[in-house]
Amino acid sequence: MLILKYGGRMDACMQVSWRQTVLLAFQSIGVVYGDLGTSPLYTYSGTFPNGIRHPDDLLGVLSLILYTLILLPLLKYVFIVLYANDNGDGGTFALYSLISRYAKTRMIPNQQAEDASVSNYSIQEPSSQTRRAQWVKQRLDSSKAAKIALFTITILGTSMVMGDGTLTPAISVLSAVSGIREKAPDLTQSQVVWISVAILFLLFSVQRFGTDKVGYSFAPIISVWFVLIASIGVYNLAAHDATVLRALNPMYIVDYFRRNGKEAWLSLGGVVLCTTGTEAMFADLGHFNIRAIQLSFSFIIFPSVALCYMGQASYLHKFPQDVADTFYKSIPAAMFWPTFIVAILAAIIASQAMLSGAFAILSKALSLGCFPRVEVVHTSKKYAGQVYIPEVNFLIGAASIIVTLAFQTTTNIGNAYGICVVMVFSITTHLMTVVMLLVWKKNIAFIAAFYVIFGATELLYLSSILSKFAEGGYLPFCFSLVLMALMATWHYVHVSRYWYELDHVVPATELTALLGHPDVRRVPGVGLLYSELVQGIPPVFPRLVDKMPSVHTVFVFMSIKNLPIPRVAAPERFIFRRVGLAEHRMFRCVARYGYTDQIEGAKDFSASLLDGLKLFIYEEAAFSCQQTDDDGGCALRAAKAAAEEEQRYCLHADVA
Template identity: 65%
Template sequence: MADIPVHDGGSKADEVEGAEITETKDVLRGRKPSAGKLRRVDSLQMEAGNVSSIRAHGVQAAGWAATLHLAFQSIGVVYGDIGTSPLYVYSSTFTKGIKEKDDILGVLSLILYTLFLSPLVKYCFIVLWANDHGNGGTFALYSLISRYAKVNLIPNQQAEDAMLSNYKLDTPSSQMKRAQWIKGKLENSQTAKLVLFLVTILGVSMVMGDGILTPCISVLSAVSGIKEKATSLSEGTIAIISIVILIMIFSVQRFGTDKVGYTFAPIILLWFSFIAGIGMYNLYAHGAGVLRAFNPKYMVDYFKRNGKEGWLSLGGVVLCITGTEAMFADLGHFNIRAIQLSFSTILLPSVSLSYMGQAAYLTKFPGEVSDAFYKSIPGPLFWPQFVVAVAAAIIASQAMISGAFQILSQSQALGCFPRVKVVHTSAKYEGQVYIPEINMVMMLACILVTGSFRTTTNIGNAYGITVVSTEFITTSMVTLIMLIIWKTSIWKIALFYAVYATLELSYLSAVLSKFVEGGFLPVLFAFVLMIIMSIWHYVHVKRYKYELANKVSSSYIRDLALKPDLTRPPGIGLLYSELVEGVPPIFAHFVETIPSVHSVLVFVSVKHLPVSAVEARERFLFRQVEPRDHRMFRCVVRYGYTDTVEEPERFESLLIEQLQDFIHQEFFFLDSQQARPSGNRVGAEETSTQQQNPRLSSGSIQPVDNVDSADSSARSTTVGRIQGVEEEKQFIEKQKEKGVVYLLGETEVVAANDSSVVKRVIVNHVYSFMRKNFRQGQQILSIPRRRLLKVGMTYEI
């Protein structure tokens, strides 16, 4: 039995006003019962079909006023990191000083063309279009691929999920053999699924490393400028000042960044105005001859002159694109046109002028490369620029820390990270979250890195690895999207991958050469995070498969009434399980341990789909557990990876309201099935033709074309149906008033007796340690302790 409840905003206050058939419309939320037009699907009987495609949020057309408004806001959210790169790029590139003045032109040429090829061409005009309903980032790419190819490691796909408004997709056509072939290889290869998952969490781990290193290098490079006026300060003192600022940044994270776009945009815009103006001043004061760097010949000559040293210097050049991934990751708050506009008209000209201005200054004063940014500032503007630089560094740090929280929140939602407390700090910006435990860990890591490395050069060696690794992963995943979703010309795909893979692997080889000089740090961060995420997800999948293999049989449910000691206390019981199909094994353990079942029992499964958001009216999916007089139901509660789980009171209210709506629709469905000839019964075979309209596939009751011609007998039958429905709904309401109890299985997972030593260590010790030291299920779901009942059970996997 399966149904998709469609809730159109009706309330429990809807009543039957009389016996006339036309007066049933209020109860039916504007729909009249028609046995001939009821349509249902059941995920146990059929696969998900095609549904029509709609334009995603990220590509929706917007008026110029709205686009300009979003573009302004994006300046404060997206560009803090890449916008502060001029603070340290030249010092990180020329670590051993400038040997020849033409090297300045070669490095400037590398910087300008890297900015042009990577953030402008690749991200603004290609990657941004690979969004998941307007959301970007590594998990967005993974979720997009997961909807077109069944690559999820957890077997919980349901046909009904594809009917959600935000799940829209077009499957590859039968003519596109290449796309179908690649899709088939992905779906049939467990190795390919595992590799894709590992690549995804590697990208996530690298972004997390970025969230630690960005505050360190941004704040340290900004504060280092004070040496120009206070020459007596040592590196240790500057590091201590930076650490104090970092502690302040992490201390205020709990307040959130609700007005981040409005508050930070003017400061970052002022920063861009400063660096652009000072850049133009330096071009005027020291000569505009550096503009010759637009000729790529200077790049070639630079490598010819410097050989291996020139190749190694790429590790500093690549820092000019730090924070590029933020343009994609933060797309969900804006739109594509806004990002394209703000980058091409504000950021790119500003930072380019800053790099050109510093290059012009260095042609006259090559010995001052270690402090080129602050040395090139005209005297009267030093202190205003210093204050704005520190403010911009703080903003860049804030944005990356918030982005790291968002990524971990998505990881947890998809079962890839241990349970932690996620606080949603903004009702307006859905991605603004705060994770107390992670905030503390990141702060300690930043203090350790800043105190140990002390200079931007050493931190830059580590920073480059996170930047290039993340970009290469994005390139690879977008290439896969081009193959199986966009179905782009193979020559365009080959050109895209050849250009950007070559560019990014060249940069990666350069930064990896500095592994022992600090480059090991992000690798260490990523390794630790990947181990944690891999182990947690591995056991998560094994637990799900155990429940799937040990579901409670239908005969056990039928025989419950025969148990002499079983009681049915009043109230509604919500039994939580990750299983989305069938009755979980923990239920039988509950009955054997506590021989009672509430008058109404709902098996609740919280499921996170590979979509950014699920509309509230489509969140609950109900089924009746037979026999019907037991009043047991299965309920899958579906969330996207950016959705917020409701507070208990709100959740209960929504669930019970949707349950009543389901009972209403289910009553008429059963009645209509009994009234129809068996040869004309609607089954799963018919539903596949109805999926172009989710309303036709969701169990909603469709209008009758000529209801006014119904005879008096039909009217009487309809009134009887309505009365039966209302009695059942009133029973549910009364049980709600008597109390809602949460039933939670406290499952302990252990390795089976015949498991290998490695598996025993992973499951029995590492996973057990993480589970005990992170938050428990009731804390994540915000279940009230006074209404919680837990029963322990052991799963052998």
């Protein structure tokens, strides 16, 4: 039995120099954390939509915010989930592909024994503690319902991340722009909305430049933002009420629920907004590395955001009537305009974080046959995970602008946004539990603790936010249903077509009879027939020969196969097999790609294919001769004959 290595990405991380890791950590600030950094713009207003009723409620909510940040982004994602990457790539589809590589969870039966020999599979010999993992594997292998359930929650998670990518720009930009009414009270909400729409249009226009350039451009700005919010937090603590630091005592959470009951439970839908953008750390992992994400979050993002929330609580303790616009009200007068300008830029960056993650996850869905084929632009030669999808960028941009125009305020957008955030958290928890059981084979007590602690916390938040379903919460569900229907339909057709071809493969005897027919001519050149099948002769071949009674001198049944790994090395790209008798000169070729690999252009692909075919015939002839002759002379003669045969049929041939 083959077992995946735990934390396979760590070896790669250790090979990256500290200088490069620090540079990646700096770049990640500009790509990953914008959403987390701008959450103070709307978290308190979302938590107290009806005002603050009791002074100690602030301490309870601050304590909830701090421990939510510690529990979900810090403990769950930074120190656990990031290690469940698939050779450096993160997101729900990376977890799914990691599981698929170990158990036969994919519904297309195109697994081959040779796939396990690809270097990026990261496999090792089994350990002695595999009984539980073997039981899970057998259930996943044999249960169609389990496969469907796993695929369904994966595409649901992907749909929710896409919803995140739509709602993040809307709520972040609108929240930031709303601050201008502090200095220009005559502006109407409609005018604020149209200013936001203009900024959103600009945001989606720059996506084509790629994460690499955008990240380095935005990193200095968002770094200034984190310095600003931390400084403002410290100022408010010093100027108003530093006793709010008592909220570090979690007993204030207990008192808050005891005092407010149902109202406290409902307020969790606003509290969870402090974690918006957390999934971007995992989804954008392919753009950076584990160590870079850990460094930037632990030493810059978490302290800055925590200080900002503490400072806002300190201000509200003195001015509770300003809870609807806490962030801008709490800014010192001299710092308003610099902070406002940086807030607008930070909101744009916040949108970039989830858009980058959405592009990365959707590119994986494409490679696994779960989404219609669209153009995927790799925007960086240095980092393979940095991609941009023009069609998707246009659709998300249009949807984000429509949401902004339709909802007008951040309150209703926040209700929809919270559902997206918590649903993605919950789906990641369930997939992570399967990874722990099947791949990591961790102690059952650790797995149970992980599932119970994080699963129960997320369920509590989800139950609260679902209570606002009619107040905007329906939006992500409608969006996800449409996207899931598209992905599920596309995948169903993809699978159905494969099974049809597999059930109607042409027998070898029929192939011999077909090629031996007097009307069928062999014409010069190398012919390719593409098929999804990785074994057998596709049923379309006899129909093709019937319509055009000719077959190229060398004929290759070509399949392009996406493995559930990020990359396949070029020397491991092709698998060749001979089809039928040697004199038929017909071959089966499977070209294997990872979900971050780019397929070469036609000219480069055909050149690589012919080189691989010639090498296969040479090695096949040499190996065959070695089985019957020990003196080595026959092997040389056979190899030479094979090379001459290839020169005759392939060297000067065009691939048709």
